[in-house]
Amino acid sequence: MGDEDGGRRGGITRDLQKLKQQAMAYYQENDVPRKLEDLLNSTFYLQPADVYGHLANYFSKLAKPPSICKIVGKAILDGLGLPTLQVEISCTIQNFPKYICSVAIPTHFEVVENALPEALDAEEAERAQAVSTAVQWINQSITEELWGLVPSNQAEVDHRLRIFFEHKVQEDKERKELEKSQEEPVPAPPPVMPPPPPPPPSKKKGQKAGRRDTLLEKPVLPAEPPEPVLHGSMAIGAVSLAVAKASATLASDPLYLTLASLKHDQEQPSTFSMPLLMGSVLSCGKSSPGKLHLMKEVICIPSPGLTTKQSIELLLEIQKQVNREMETLPPPKQETKKGHNGGKRAQPPITGKVSHLGCLTINFDAIEQPLLLIQGICSNLGLELGVNFHLAINCAGHELMDYSKGKYEVMVGTYKSAAEMVELYVDLINKYPSIIALIDPFRKEDSEQWDSLYAALTSRCYIIAGTASGSVSKLLEYRNISTLKSHGLIIKHTNQTTMSDLVEITHLINGKKHLAVFGSTDSESSDDSLVDLAVGLGARFIKLGGLSRGERMTKYNRLLAIEEELIQRGIWEDATATMAEESLGPLDSIFPTEIIEESAKT
Template identity: 80%
Template sequence: MGDEGGSRRGGITRDLQKLKQQAMAYYQENDVPRKLEELLNSTFYLQPADVYGHLANYFSKLAKPPSICKIVGKPILDGLGLPTLQVEISCIIQNFPKYICSVAIPTHFEIVENALPEVLDAEEAERDQAVNTAVQWINLSITEELWGLVPSNQAEVDHRLRIFFEHKVQEDKERKELERSQEEPVLAPPPVIPPPPPPPPSKKKGQKAGRRDTLLEKPVLPPEPPEPVLHGSMAIGAVSLAVAKASATLASTPLYLTLALLKHDQLQPPKPETKKGHNGGKRAQPPITGKVSHLGCLTINYDTVEQPLLLIQGICSNLGLELGVNVHLAINCAGHELMDYSKGKYEVMVGTQKSAAEMVELYVDLINKYPFIIALIDPFRKEDSEQWDSLYAALASRCYIIAGAASRSVSKLLEYRNISTLKFHGLIIKHTNQTTMSDLVEITHLLNGKKHLAVFGSTDSESSDDSLVDLAVGLGARFIKLGGLSRGERMTKYNRLLAIEEELVQSGAWGFSEEHNFSFFQEDATATMAEETLGPLDSIFPTEVVEESAKA
């Protein structure tokens, strides 16, 4: 026992000597004694407490940078009282763990009003499973994957998250294949030979060949199935955002600036311009009867498509605002929600159906009468590609054509590296599921390189987390789509947008333009810019607000 104790003491002594040698080498390499002497000489006239404060600040610079030590996932409730995911980040700072920040990410589920009870129950079960799986991923695995990483190393964080997600996708694929293999094979019945088709009816006298065919309209394509979403994938996007916010918090910089620096090697703010103001008087306006939807939009009954626009005109006039100068409108047409598949037409109003070709004429007529409409969002379903082409050809120089629900997810767009499946000016980008900060940087670079607009949009289910606004501003989005001015989770984002505007004005980085130069899109950018190298942007600020004014 004595020999063993002596051996242990000898090992400890050798370890201490090795640590002392390493410390001395570090001090000599960094010339710590001389720097410390200079610091003491420069603070001889200060009180002891001040000297200790200077010493603490000095040695804090020599300390190891903060590193991730704990990531916690929690289920919380969003603005509609439905479950969603919150992520908390803690770091080791000067050998002590410290909570840094938290974020919440919205789910990808759409809210369907007046849905059947069985549909609501099925979606509730799916939502619960998605959130609970994400919580398990974070608390059981992702903390271990990212432990010890510096939050400012966003690229490495997102790389590890991407690898982790790929493994989960592979596990899910193998599980499904195993389940299929365990199912008992069902013997197929012998094929039945169909009877020969009946002969075509004889042509009646006087009937012209092909007349019936010309009267039949082209069949409406069925809707494409939604993209599959792996349960738990929202953990990837939430953790990536939480790490970016932790990096901003530790650096005492706003999140939008951290994201801008992530996208650009260096930030070059434009010269400040004078923003035009308006001091129109506010007059009393008549009360408007209607209800507010779950999206925060006023829903009213109307007899013509133009009636909501005339109502908005009257409201702006009462407020002393000029449409097309102080206020512009973007219409969220939501074409995928208007299609009546039983009739093969879009139902623009109750009892009023129009074919896809007639919808093109409707939109062109609206823009001709109301030029203050500067954007149409999802004017058609994504399956009606011919009508997208026709509308783009007719309105590209006067109005932005934006794809929201008609676009693929960010992960699919980056996978295929093709964003021009339809003719449009820009895409609505949503931060959901496995979309990381690096993915958002990449998709905005891809859109900028092809002269397309990036529009950051909120989902149907969202919390009061205002990070979406920082994402839009920091990544240089042209617009942000937040919905109606109601409910706390939406007003929080509007208030954050106003706060960022104030910060940019004070710092001299505010660049404001009231002009919408549609001639920028008159030529097909996808042909001329496909291989062109991305150049510097004129300005990454500001981001404008797109408020849904109506559904066509």
């Protein structure tokens, strides 16, 4: 027993001797004694506290860089009181764990205000399971996957997160296959012979051959199934963002600088321009109380010649005038309107509430009404619509389709085929040329109409795909952002989208000469990282909703803070400075000319 203890002590002594030799070699190689002597000589006349401070700074440079030691996932509430995910990052700094930062990520679920209670209950359960699974992933596995990594190594972090997620997808696939194999097979019913086709109708006297065929419209394609979203995928995007923010915090840099370095291969650009604002001022979509369904959001875009601060002030003034105009309008006459259940109900008041998008929901019964309201406000303020600011319409085409009729319901009882919708939009732009962008004018399934509208309005109005564009992951999987003919995409940071994915998708969009629009989700949290993403990755636009609700105002305030910081640092650049000087149309005041040129070629 004594020999064994002696051998163990001898082994420890040899290990200590080896460590001492390594330390001496390190000091000699880095000439630490001479550097320390120089440091002491330079601080000879300083107070002892200052000397200790210099010594601490010196030795801290020799210490191991901070590394991830703990990641915590928590379920919190977003701006609508619905569950979402928060991630906290802690790092080991000079052998001590220290909390660094936290982020929150919104869920991907859309907010449907008029949904049936059964549908709302099902979605609430789905949302809760998505968040709880993400919390479980983070607290049980992801900390181990990323433990010891340096936060500045974003590429390695995102690579490990991607591998982790692929394993989870494979596990889910195998689980579903196992469940399917364990189900009892149900015998297939005998085939039913289709009835014989009816005889062709007798041709009426004087009817020209082929006329009936020309009046027949193409059948409406059924809606594609929604993209599958694996419960827990929020953990991937949230942790990736949290690590990027931790890297920025440790370097005492704002997040947008860290993101810009990721995009530009660790080199920070010499100047930054702020994204142009898309501010929602009205909501007249399908969930609004009026007959009008077409305009889920009426959006104001201040001139790029304005600073962000001036743009926000302009949007606030317009919003204030909208509220005043609504207060002066007389209440509508009480009418009866047949409901879905065949009963009767009174017409709601002219104004509704502030929607989850942060803008006023208004009762309008015609397409022109919200546009005329904005025109009148513009005139009262001494502004010129189409010069001081422009308009955009979020049509939310996927919400308008009535599949029982195979047509878009633009107003209650007014239905348009996909081909008729093209004519409607062209007429609308002819009458209101200040509308310079249409978001989601159709469902993604109506690709032929996307092509037609793009060709008809390419130099006058920009077509932007939001919900119709699909997720970032799917776009990167197929390396194709041109499935639908459009001029730009709305990018949202949700689910398994990492910082590396966002860098890649912006490179892809820029390479295709498209517009990158960073947009908030339906259900937002108070986290303001989206603004840093837009600034750091060079988005042309940022779409945050209206200037109401705390979760949206935090992002507008972050825009103001970043612009002020850029100006103080002397790296702010006017948005108009990045646009080409050659004039090819009225949109040059908003969009870069190179995009118009590329659109004309394609």
